[in-house]
Amino acid sequence: MFHALVSIKQVPDTTNIRIDPETGNLIRQGVPTILNPYDAHAVASAVEWKRKLGGKVTVISMGPPAAVSSIRECIEMGADRGILLSARQFSGADTLATSYVLASTIEAVHAEDPIDLVFFGKQAIDGDTAQVGPGVASRLNMPMVTYAIAIREVNTDERYAVIERKTETRNESIKASLPAALTCEKDIAEIPFASLPDLIASLRYEPEVWTAESPIAFDPAQIGLKGSPTTVFKTGTPEKHVAGEVVKTVDVGVETAVKMVLDRLAMMADGNTILGMVRQ
Amino acid sequence: MIRRFWVYIEQEDGKIHPVAWELLGVARRLATEIQDELEQTGDQACVEGVLIGENVEGLAAEVFQYGADRVYVADAPVFKHYLNNIYTTALVSMAQKHQPEVLLIGATTLGRDLAGSVATTLRTGLTADCTQLQMGVGRDSTRKLLLMTRPAFGGNVIATIICKNHLPQMATVRPRVFPAALPEPGRKGEIIRETISIAEEAINAQILAFIPNDSSGVKIEYADVIVAGGRGVGGSAGFALLKELADELGGVVGASRPCVDAGWISYDHQVGQTGKTVRPKLYIAAGISGAIQHKVGMQDADFVLAINRDAHAPIFETATAGIVGDLFEVVPNMIQQIRVLKEADND
Ligand SMILES: Cc1cc2nc3c(=O)[nH]c(=O)nc-3n(C[C@H](O)[C@H](O)[C@H](O)COP(=O)(O)OP(=O)(O)OC[C@H]3O[C@@H](n4cnc5c(N)ncnc54)[C@H](O)[C@@H]3O)c2cc1C
Ligand SMILES: Nc1ncnc2c1ncn2[C@@H]1O[C@H](COP(=O)(O)O)[C@@H](O)[C@H]1O
Numbered sequence: 001m002f003h004a005l006v007s008i009k010q011v012p013d014t015t016n017i018r019i020d021p022e023t024g025n026l027i028r029q030g031v032p033t034i035l036n037p038y039d040a041h042a043v044a045s046a047v048e049w050k051r052k053l054g055g056k057v058t059v060i061s062m063g064p065p066a067a068v069s070s071i072r073e074c075i076e077m078g079a080d081r082g083i084l085l086s087a088r089q090f091s092g093a094d095t096l097a098t099s100y101v102l103a104s105t106i107e108a109v110h111a112e113d114p115i116d117l118v119f120f121g122k123q124a125i126d127g128d129t130a131q132v133g134p135g136v137a138s139r140l141n142m143p144m145v146t147y148a149i150a151i152r153e154v155n156t157d158e159r160y161a162v163i164e165r166k167t168e169t170r171n172e173s174i175k176a177s178l179p180a181a182l183t184c185e186k187d188i189a190e191i192p193f194a195s196l197p198d199l200i201a202s203l204r205y206e207p208e209v210w211t212a213e214s215p216i217a218f219d220p221a222q223i224g225l226k227g228s229p230t231t232v233f234k235t236g237t238p239e240k241h242v243a244g245e246v247v248k249t250v251d252v253g254v255e256t257a258v259k260m261v262l263d264r265l266a267m268m269a270d271g272n273t274i275l276g277m278v279r280q
Numbered sequence: 281m282i283r284r285f286w287v288y289i290e291q292e293d294g295k296i297h298p299v300a301w302e303l304l305g306v307a308r309r310l311a312t313e314i315q316d317e318l319e320q321t322g323d324q325a326c327v328e329g330v331l332i333g334e335n336v337e338g339l340a341a342e343v344f345q346y347g348a349d350r351v352y353v354a355d356a357p358v359f360k361h362y363l364n365n366i367y368t369t370a371l372v373s374m375a376q377k378h379q380p381e382v383l384l385i386g387a388t389t390l391g392r393d394l395a396g397s398v399a400t401t402l403r404t405g406l407t408a409d410c411t412q413l414q415m416g417v418g419r420d421s422t423r424k425l426l427l428m429t430r431p432a433f434g435g436n437v438i439a440t441i442i443c444k445n446h447l448p449q450m451a452t453v454r455p456r457v458f459p460a461a462l463p464e465p466g467r468k469g470e471i472i473r474e475t476i477s478i479a480e481e482a483i484n485a486q487i488l489a490f491i492p493n494d495s496s497g498v499k500i501e502y503a504d505v506i507v508a509g510g511r512g513v514g515g516s517a518g519f520a521l522l523k524e525l526a527d528e529l530g531g532v533v534g535a536s537r538p539c540v541d542a543g544w545i546s547y548d549h550q551v552g553q554t555g556k557t558v559r560p561k562l563y564i565a566a567g568i569s570g571a572i573q574h575k576v577g578m579q580d581a582d583f584v585l586a587i588n589r590d591a592h593a594p595i596f597e598t599a600t601a602g603i604v605g606d607l608f609e610v611v612p613n614m615i616q617q618i619r620v621l622k623e624a625d626n627d
Contacts, residue, residue: 012433037554094405095396095399095400095406096399096400096403096404096405096406099400125553125554126432126433127408127432128408128409128553129396129406129408129409130392130396130408131392131395131396131399131400131406131408132396133396134364134392134393134394134395134396134397134400135396135397135399135400136400137364137397138365138368138396138397138400138401139400141484142484143364143365143484143485144364144365144393144397145364145485146364146389146392146393147389147393162488164491166389166493167389167390168388168389168390168499169292170490170491170492170493171490171491171492171493172487172489172490172491173487173488173489173490173491174485174486174487174488175485175486175487175488176484176485177484177485180484180485186547187547228405229403229404229405229443229444229445229446230405230406230407230441230442230443231441231442231443231444232439232440232441233418233419233427233440233441233442234439234440235432235437235438235439235440236437236438236439237436237437237438238431238435238436238437238438243596243597243598243599244584244596244599244600244601244602245601245602246586246591246596246599246601246602246603246604247602247603247604248591248603248604248605249603249604249605249606249609249610250604250605254605254609254610254613255613255617257603257605257610258603258610258613258614258617259617261585261601261603261614262614262617262618262621264600264601265562265583265585265601
């Protein structure tokens with residue numbers, strides 16, 4: 001039996017984020033949330049392997065109660081069990097505190113029901129840190145394959161998986177001993193269409209909610225704001241770019257518009273004209 | 281006391297990643313920013329590189345030229361290829377031994393993989409993808425801290441992060457965000473050889489094969505000129521036109537996400553939050569509306585030229601120059617004018 005665990009996060013849909021022009025703070029209210037896109041692909045891959053090998057997929061997420069909807073989305077895709085880690089004390093966690101909570105949870109699940117693969121998204125689109133996966137794997141002493149684009153083989157008897165990852169220069173095929181962890185690119189699997197039974201199951205699904213005290217008594221010094229070595233010192237809005245000169249072809253014609261722009265390019269600040277640069 | 285500013289010198293197959301030179305430049309500047317504190321305390325600041333690999337000691341000479349005072353070298357067959365667990369073990373044990381105050385790592389695929397594991401194992405903080413780094417006095421701290429500034433929430437907010445009570449203060453920085461340090465030929469430093477023992481059971485993964493990937497050709501993140509297309513380009517034929525312009529400019533082609541989703545061009549060309557962050561000298565955005573997720577990937581280009589039919593497209597807010605017009609008229613004309621200019625130049 002194959003057991004995969006996927007660590008998922010619900011994130012604000014950054015397309016719709018607005019900033020309060022007065023305070024410079026994020027307006028959270030009314031911002032729609034989505035399942036982190038990379039995590040969705042991770043779930044899809046886990047489910048694919050479950051279908052191939054027989055077994056089960058557990059998803060875990062640390063987040064506010066509203067994150068239930070993202071867990072349901074995973075059930076809809078074919079996951080079997082969902083655990084939501086939700087408590088006031090968890091909030092304000094940076095990646096170190098997050099990795100502590102997730103790693104402890106994975107350990108607890110593993111103790112009851114041994115895990116073969118732990119899936120993460122490549123990164124969460126709200127923070128874009130890509131730190132949580134490697135952090136959890138280090139805590140659990142598991143091999144970590146980041147930027148995975150394909151799982152070629154999972155051998156639960158001989159306890160290894162072959163995973164392909166993409167680096168800046170090439171792809172690497174890595175044989176990792178199980179249990180292993182990976183962070184997923186979108187290529188890892190296509191998002192499936194939900195089957196009717198999964199769809200129905202997801203509608204009524206209520207994930208288990210784990211708090212800071214139960215079933216695991218988390219060390220209060222290691223969770224949430226308290227457990228986070230990094231703190232926000234200040235925030236601001238990015239400098240607004242000064243909009244440049246715009247010419248309209250309807251006003252000056254295509255030829256002149258292009259010529260004006262090329263002239264501007266020729267005067268680039270560093271005296272190193274683009275055309276000059278190109279000619280070198 | 282020595283206050284150590286560390287830079288992880290990323291190398292693969294004996295080739296140092298240029299982000300290391302950029303980070304050495306940053307580390308040197310940070311070290312000078314605590315000059316006042318050094319004068320008061322009599323402490324000393326050192327910029328130091330960490331090099332892990334097999335047969336890499338020879339690379340240290342170059343690291344000194346870019347400003348390192350000292351290089352710690354872990355050179356052994358077990359470090360031949362990067363593997364998360366093995367490199368983490370090495371960097372962690374060196375950091376525990378020498379107690380750097382700051383540790384900078386390039387936000388490359390390798391660097392991000394390493395940084396997350398090292399920070400967690402050292403139980404310290406890590407701030408990813410910093411766009412500004414400075415030594416400054418944080419709230420209720422007497423000693424200067426590393427002020428780590430980065431965009432958050434898809435570029436909508438700029439946050440400055442500190443890591444007050446834990447060392448090292450760790451940050452990753454994307455390539456091309458900071459200028460490279462200027463090498464000083466003949467500059468020398470001290471090599472410290474480190475012996476790291478890796479237990480057999482720590483080797484929990486192995487590389488079976490390296491497979492060249494189709495992206496080996498395009499490296500938009502390092503290009504000086506990018507001609508990017510969006511939905512307005514209409515299809516792969518439109519991208520062929522952009523490629524022609526890119527070739528004239530010695531550049532590469534970029535794309536917005538919908539074009540990648542539609543299969544007009546491969547993912548390696550995607551610019552933006554879920555694609556690559558680029559910093560070219562020239563970025564031409566043709567038929568791209570300028571959604572925030574796209575802008576965060578390209579807004580640091582030196583010169584942005586927007587070409588769009590719609591005068592109200594948000595891309596014009598980010599542009600250094602813009603042409604409101606049909607890209608299918610503008611781009612061919614631009615190719616033609618550039619060719620004429622080049623010919624004139626050759627005469
Ligand atoms: C979580 C998330 C992550 C995302 N990540 C990314 C990302 O990494 N990168 C990214 O690019 N997007 C990303 N997006 C998508 C982003 O929100 C926008 O939808 C996308 O950037 C729009 O692409 P576009 O500008 O090509 O298309 P559109 O917004 O449709 O704009 C097309 C433009 O072309 C112009 N046009 C049409 N025809 C012509 C013509 N003949 N001549 C001149 N102009 C013409 C139109 O006026 C219009 O402005 C992400 C979205 C989400 C939710
Ligand atoms: N709060 C969370 N709960 C569960 N998984 C998370 C959480 N935060 C991050 N992750 C996982 O870690 C990955 C990387 O996140 P990040 O390091 O924040 O970019 C995500 O794609 C998720 O798989």
